[in-house]
Amino acid sequence: MKIVTVDFVVGVANLKQLPKDNLPEIVFIGRSNVGKSSLLNKLCNRKGLARISSTPGKTRELNYYLVNKEMYFIDLPGYGYAKVAEQVKAGWTSLIETFFHDRKQIALGVQIVDARLGPTELDTTMMGWLDFYKVPFMLVLTKADKIPFNKLQLQIKGVQESLGKYKYLSAVLPFSAVTGDGRFDLLKTVESFVNRKEISSSKHYMPSAVA
Numbered sequence: 615m616k617i618v619t620v621d622f623v624v625g626v627a628n629l630k631q632l633p634k635d636n637l638p639e640i641v642f643i644g645r646s647n648v649g650k651s652s653l654l655n656k657l658c659n660r661k662g663l664a665r666i667s668s669t670p671g672k673t674r675e676l677n678y679y680l681v682n683k684e685m686y687f688i689d690l691p692g693y694g695y696a697k698v699a700e701q702v703k704a705g706w707t708s709l710i711e712t713f714f715h716d717r718k719q720i721a722l723g724v725q726i727v728d729a730r731l732g733p734t735e736l737d738t739t740m741m742g743w744l745d746f747y748k749v750p751f752m753l754v755l756t757k758a759d760k761i762p763f764n765k766l767q768l769q770i771k772g773v774q775e776s777l778g779k780y781k782y783l784s785a786v787l788p789f790s791a792v793t794g795d796g797r798f799d800l801l802k803t804v805e806s807f808v809n810r811k812e813i814s815s816s817k818h819y820m821p822s823a824v825a
Contacts, residue, residue: 615805618682620658625675629712633678638811639686639719640804641749643740644726646692649756652791653726654679654689657800664689676713685721685808693736714747721811722784722804723751729758729766729788732773745780752803753777758788758795 626632644650651664663679677689690710714720723744727733733741733753744751753773758766766788774786785803789796 615801617658617801619680620660620663620687621680622663623678623680623686625677627675627709629709629716632676632717633686636719637680637685638721638808639688639717640681640722640724640808641688641690641720642724642726643690643744644692644756645728645734645736648692648726648728649791650689650692650726653754653756653789654687656791656794657797658687676709686719693740711743714743714749719811720749722807723749724800724804725751725753726756727753727773729755729761729769732769733777738777741777741780741783745782748782750782750784750807752785752787753783754796754800755786755788756791759790759792 623633624631642650642654654664655661658679658681664677675691679687679689681687725737725741725744727737732755741751741753755766755770755773761769770786770788777783777786784807787796787799787803789800
């Protein structure tokens with residue numbers, strides 16, 4: 615998959631603002647300061663595409679980017695920042711759970727975790743949501759350049775073994791926003807799920823349209 619065009623479309627704070635064109639959606643999820651914005655910028659080869667906030671946990675919108683005029687990349691607000699007020703956290707939880715429950719266009723969730731730390735309790739909670747709502751997802755271990763190769767391989771193996779209970783987890787992939795390692799494999803995975811979603815959607819909607 616080659617990314618040719620990327621355009622910011624909308625920042626969604628209310629689910630009534632969601633696009634209604636039914637394009638496949640790739641959702642990027644992770645804790646505040648895990649490197650999600652850097653990953654998106656590197657993945658799309660666009661500096662400054664995803665804003666990197668100096669105040670973790672500040673962004674509370676779902677940012678929609680139209681990629682190649684055929685799919686959306688969605689940057690979800692980071693979670694887990696301690697200084698965010700409890701009522702804001704509660705609102706975020708409600709927004710995201712409703713989003714995963716209602717949004718049938720989601721082709722793939724990209725759960726982002728710091729390779730040095732592995733999944734935290736908050737990360738596994740999020741993966742539990744994805745699994746519960748039957749959202750196919752992959753785990754991306756970012757900042758992989760900060761770990762020696764052999765240690766990284768052991769970390770990947772350990773994460774794979776510890777997350778075997780998640781039915782909808784498809785892959786564990788290392789990624790570096792510094793070197794670009796993992797970019798090709800991540801885009802290839804995204805493409806495969808988008809193609810699968812397009813086929814699934816056509817099979818789902820065509821009979822209704824005929825009827």
